[in-house]
Each structure stands twice: as C-alpha cells, then as structure tokens.
Amino acid sequence: MKSVRGVVVGAGVVGLSTAVCIAENLPLCSVTLLSEKFSPNTTSDGAAGIVLAAEFPDILLERQRRWFKDSFDNLLAIAQSQHSPDAGVMLSSGWQIFKEVPTNRKPFWSDFVTGFRNMTDGELKRFPDHKFGQAFTTVKCECSTYLPWLEERFRKAGGRVEQKKVNSLQELSDSFDFIVNCSGLGSKQLVGDASVYPVRGQVLKVDAPWLTHFIRDGDGKTYIYPGIHSVTIGGTRQEGDWRLHVDKGDTDGILDRCSSLEPSLKKAKVLSEWVGLRPSRRNPRVEREWLQLQGRMVPVVHNYGHGGWGVTIAWGTALDALELVRQCLKEMPQQAKL
C-alpha cells in the first residue's frame, strides 16, 4: 500500500521531470501532478531547448556543474536511444560566437558537452563581426514532444495527473503529506516570491531543412537552432516585460539578425511565431522548508526560477528535489515514513 501522498505543482519541464524522478524512485509514495496548464500551453513548450547554460551568481559552482552534468547525461542517453524521436531529443552540433573575446573562454559546462574546442580562424571567417568562437556538440530537447513523453512515463510509474489552478498551498495540505512547488513564474503568486520576474522571449520557427548546425551569438540574443521538424530562430531577452503577444518589430529584428549570420535564411518560410516568459530569478530556488498549513506542519520542496536555462538543468534540479523530498520523509512522524 502507498503510505505517503505527494503532490507536484506545475507541468512544465521542471515539474514533469521532478514528478517522474519522484514517482520512479519512491515507489511507496503516491504522486499527483497538479497544474493549471499542460503541454502544449506551458513556457517550456516553446523553448528552443538547446542544452547550455550561464552561471548563476550565488549557487556553488559544484552544484551547478552537477545540475548540468546530470541533465546532459540523461538527455544524451535519450538522444542516443531508440526513444529519441518519441521524446524529441536529438544531438546538435554547432558554434557559439562572440563579438569580443569573453573573459572566461571555458564555461563550466565545457567538460560535459562533446568535443568542446575553440573555433579555428578558418571557421570564424564566415562571421566577420565576431572575434572568437567555440565549437561543440550538445543536445536539443524539443519540449512539445518531450513533455507528453515525460507525462506518459510519469503515468506508467503510477502517477496521477489533474488539471487545476492552485490558489494557495493551504488548499493542498489536507490531501497531501508533502508538496513540491514547480510553478515557475506562478510562484510569484503561489508562494508570494517577489524576486521572480519574467524575461520575455520571442522566437520564430522557419522551414530551412538545409541547415544542420546551430549558431548562437554569445550575447544570447541571436540564435539559429535546427530541430527535428523546423529551425528555431530568435530571439529577445526583455526583462520585466509581461507581453505575451507577438511583436512585429521583434519578428523583423530576429529575421534581420539571423540572416546576417546565416544569409540563406532569407529564403526560409516562416512557419510560426511564439512568445514565452522565462521564469527568472537571481538564482533558481531548489530548497525545502516546513510550513504551517491548516494547523499542521507540511514539508514543501521548491524547484523553480530556472530563467533561460530550465530545459538545460531540469533533470539535475529534479534529482536535487527528489533528495530534498527524501530528507523531508525521514523527518516525518513515524506513521508516514517510507
């Protein structure tokens, strides 16, 4: 019999990864996934889904390296397995280029991706405005395919799924023994976290099957990522901007900037345009606390605030969240212990 009831709030890439990790690793727990929105309507669905990262300022680098490595290894194994097309996860090789040589030429994740090296002068010749570049193979994870695949995996592990907006954690305390909060930008209201803010991103999908390599400007504002069915080009990073509609000026800017890096894009047909709000925070919040809810102490594990890197580190932070749930269970009164 399942002795402990847990709930995960949020069905983006962070919530689904966390729900799968808990359901597959704690078989004596019954796990429910509650979410206002599911694929294809989450922020994660529209992410370009390329696996690379920037450094968060106040989190031990060792922890960030672990998040990256655990995530990368998990996605690489999927990309190299028979599940790759069903999961929407593929290998992706290409170049990250810089107009000025960056102070740190070897990012913390460079040991984990495959074949990381500096670009040669010959390779850089096609990018005359850029002085420095890195070539490597990483993974691209297309969440509009990956999220339904994860949801299926969660159900197979015995998980229950329910569509519901949670207005306060109090609502959950009667029905569940522990709560995991993966509500992304929703944490602003749900747990009153004023430090969460949106960074608006607009991207286009274009038909350009001749492109096979990604190109990313190191400033993070211009990128071309070939995918399984189309090429994602972007983008924008507008802090504090809550607009969810497509902006014509942004579309023109994206087409202009991307075509200057890859002139053949002038021949590509635009298939769709999309806007999402990155759930940003100075650092992601991956920690636990005990809250007094409806007169009893309930453990709450938070896992949100991944900003522009949620697809990249979702699996790593999900494993941390699983460990935090385990610690909470050890501290629970005897009758609820696993």
Ligand code: FAD
């Ligand atoms: P979300 O996907 O927003 O999911 C949050 C979930 O919580 C939703 O299901 C929502 O309905 C639910 N929820 C919220 N509040 C409540 C509530 N009160 N009750 C019930 N449910 C609730 N990342 C990368 O790593 N690589 C990339 O290449 C990349 N490209 C990007 C490009 C763009 C244009 C954008 C916008 C983002 C990109 N990102 C990328 C970032 C990535 O999309 C996010 O970091 C990631 O999606 C965050 O996942 P999440 O699960 O935390 O949030």
